[in-house]
Amino acid sequence: MPKLGVNIDHIATLRQARREKIPSPARAAREAQAGGADGITIHLREDRRHIQDHDLLEIRRACGLPLNLEMALDPGIIQIALRFKPDKVCFVPERRREVTTEGGLDLKRFENQFPAVIQKFKKQKVEVSLFIDPVVRQIQIAANAGAHAIEIHTGTYARAKGPGRRAEIDRIRKAALLAHRLGLKVHAGHGLDYANVPALLGIPEIKELNIGFSIIARAVFTGLRQAVNEMKRLLTSGLR
Numbered sequence: 001m002p003k004l005g006v007n008i009d010h011i012a013t014l015r016q017a018r019r020e021k022i023p024s025p026a027r028a029a030r031e032a033q034a035g036g037a038d039g040i041t042i043h044l045r046e047d048r049r050h051i052q053d054h055d056l057l058e059i060r061r062a063c064g065l066p067l068n069l070e071m072a073l074d075p076g077i078i079q080i081a082l083r084f085k086p087d088k089v090c091f092v093p094e095r096r097r098e099v100t101t102e103g104g105l106d107l108k109r110f111e112n113q114f115p116a117v118i119q120k121f122k123k124q125k126v127e128v129s130l131f132i133d134p135v136v137r138q139i140q141i142a143a144n145a146g147a148h149a150i151e152i153h154t155g156t157y158a159r160a161k162g163p164g165r166r167a168e169i170d171r172i173r174k175a176a177l178l179a180h181r182l183g184l185k186v187h188a189g190h191g192l193d194y195a196n197v198p199a200l201l202g203i204p205e206i207k208e209l210n211i212g213f214s215i216i217a218r219a220v221f222t223g224l225r226q227a228v229n230e231m232k233r234l235l236t237s238g239l240r
């Protein structure tokens with residue numbers, strides 16, 4: 001059974017829409033823990049569009065789950081991460097104008113940079129994973145660079161339909177097997193939801209799934225009725 005890392009960036013997105021203190025990502029982390037999450041994932045983006053620097057400490061204080069920090073290969077963010085020492089970091093590509101992470105890293109472009117950066121995190125006992133597409137060359141480079149893990153980008157699978165979807169599952173299965181044989185831990189994530197996640201459970205090498213958007217989107221409707229009801233009760237109880 002893979003572990004569930006819950007990505008709570010979207011709680012911070014909602015908070016930043018009003019620059020308020022609520023909803024609190026730290027509280028979301030506690031709720032995720034109460035719901036059975038095995039880890040919390042957050043992405044400290046260069047443009048700070050959702051998670052803010054202070055969230056790191058607040059989330060760590062709020063819940064005892066392993067914290068996985070997604071980040072770009074950016075010197076400023078790397079410095080913050082090395083100082084903060086999350087349990088894990090996951091390097092992802094980042095473009096300012098993208099709505100969300102759009103695909104895996106092209107490790108060929110960073111082949112010379114990753115080994116040294118990974119070593120720095122290894123010295124701090126921080127596990128490093130690289131977010132890549134299920135492509136043989138990328139997996140080989142990740143292994144050569146000394147990464148502990150890869151996270152397979154499942155966005156293409158999540159968008160595929162019919163036979164295309166079966167082909168994507170096959171691609172992910174083969175990639176997971178190769179990575180496992182090369183000594184890498186295998187994680188997967190992006191675009192996973194309640195309908196498309198079961199097919200991944202047949203791939204035993206995948207030990208961790210990182211899921212955000214679908215869980216937070218569902219939480220709106222598992223919680224909205226009660227939230228409205230609480231306000232309505234307040235209104236009908238009249239002046240006190």
Ligand code: PXP
Binds near residue numbers: 090190192
């Ligand atoms: N894994 C990685 C590396 C990601 O960048 C993201 C999105 O931030 C996720 C998992 C979660 O994706 P989603 O929000 O689509 O579930």
